[in-house]
Amino acid sequence: MKKQTLVLCLLSIVITAFSIMGCKKNEPLTKVGGAVSNGNKRTAAIPTRSEALLAMQVYNNNFYNQYGTYGPSFKAYYWKDLNHNGRMDFWTQAEAIEMFIDAYDANPSQDFKNKIHYLYNGMRDGYGTNWANNEFNDDVIWGALMCIRAYTITNDGGMLDMAKANFDLVWNRAWDTQLGGGLWWKTDKQSKNVCVNAPAVICAMKIYQATGNADYKTKAKMIMDWMVGMFYVSNGEVKGAVNAANVITEGTRTYTQGTFIGACDILRSYYPAVNYTTMANNVMNYTKNNMCNSAGILPDEYDTGDTQGFKGIFARWACIYVASAGLQGTYGQWLDNNATAAWAARNSNGLMWGKWGIRTPDTGVLNSFETHNGVSMLNNVYRYH
Structure with a gap:
């Protein structure tokens, strides 16, 4: 105490x-973009680890x-x-x-x-521990991803079990070949979105890394192959959603750009023949150059x-x-x-x-x-x- x-x-x-x-x-300080200016002097010192x-x-x-x-x-x-x-x-x-x-x-x-x-x-x-009553498949995947990340810190088998069970739940009810593949956003199956598919790639790969069960790696690659073909633009823009009529309905968002980068990152060492690094860099560049302000x-x-x-x-x-x-x-x-x-x-x-x-x-x-x-x-x- x-x-x-x-x-x-x-x-x-x-x-x-x-x-x-x-x-x-x-004093006297004025904020200039993301930095601080003292007269003509511009500083960009990041917050310290202790401030974080x-x-x-x-x-x-x-x-x-x-x-x-x-x-x-x-x-x-x-x-x-x-x-x-x-x-x-x-x-x-x-x-x-x-x-x-x-x-x-x-x-x-x-x-x-x-x-x-x-x-x-x-x-x-x-x-x-089972989230089947949640109609939002992305919610369930966000929760499963949290569980598998927590597991890597705590080594609590319950967290791993929850991650696996809820990823499997989403896969079984949300993956199909309509629109060529991909996970549905909700149980009503009206839209397939990056906000469920990109985190699902990361989640599946982390479960594979924790368990050695190659089935999860295979599913991650299936999701990613479909997502790249449906949403990824070569300039680094990642569209957000496609409806059941195969019409893109959502543009870029920072979280979908970020999770797409995360999906590329976790796959790139396993599939070196696919240039996921180039894709990730393009998405980073698009976010920086096209979505941020002038600073x-x-x-x-x-x-x-x-x-x-x-x-x-x-x-x-x-x-x-x-x-x-x-x-x-x-x-x-x-x-x-x-x-x-x-x-x-x-x-x-x-x-x-x-x-x-x-x-x-x-x-x-x-x-x-x-x-x-x-x-x-x-x-x-x-x-x-």
Whole structure:
């Protein structure tokens, strides 16, 4: 208890400092794109690893709710917003847990590992272990991907079993040869979307890596072959969805660009004859050159509640790819600038919303999905630093 109290006290001091200083570092400072300018001097120093840790701790202080025991362990979830109006929705909860997994990767600790377990227990407590009653196949895949990523940290066989069972559920009800293949977005089978297919490739490959069952690798490649033919454009644009009448109905989004990159990355060493690296680079370049603003900062996707957390997902898979492929010299500065912009936009409490060119408001009710973006960005750049 003494150690926990000391940590909380230290964190309280830092947060108090935020309250006094806000986003200001050294006067007179003005924000220029994703960097900070002091007169004619331009700096692009990324937030430190300790600041990335602080960002995660601030997020948990505002949204993490440990609400009881779960067998011999505990259970937790993330609140939906600052007013604590219920838990996050199924898929956004899964993505917030993935953000926490990213933070563990950047700053591993037993406390973080425990909390990953508690949050996983909260998913089991809230939704059970089989998610067949969820009509959204992408929701189920996001949850399965969270489980298999958590498994690689905890080695909890229950997480692996949940990942396999729910991937299998989606495969069995969503894959068919209509439109040439691919997974349906929902059980009504009206649309096949990248938001289920690209994460399913990553999920299947991670299950294959964990189990050695080549059936999952085969399914990942089948999904990817179909997805490339249906959605990928050679300039790096990835269309988002096709309806049952074979009409493309959705354009690019940061999260689909990001998960497509992640799918290319996890397949490229297994299938060297397919130039997945070129595809991933093209998608990175398109996102940077065609979707960002003039300063290279990722777009504000605020048209719906679901879109507000998209670029936190892009940050994860883009940074994992850059680290895996050793491309920090090509893309590192761009991603660093986004981390700098996110951190510079934090409010007096240290929270970052999804609009990295505008200071996060001190008043109003921020939600936990929009504020997860910056935490993801800050922690994921430490995959290649």
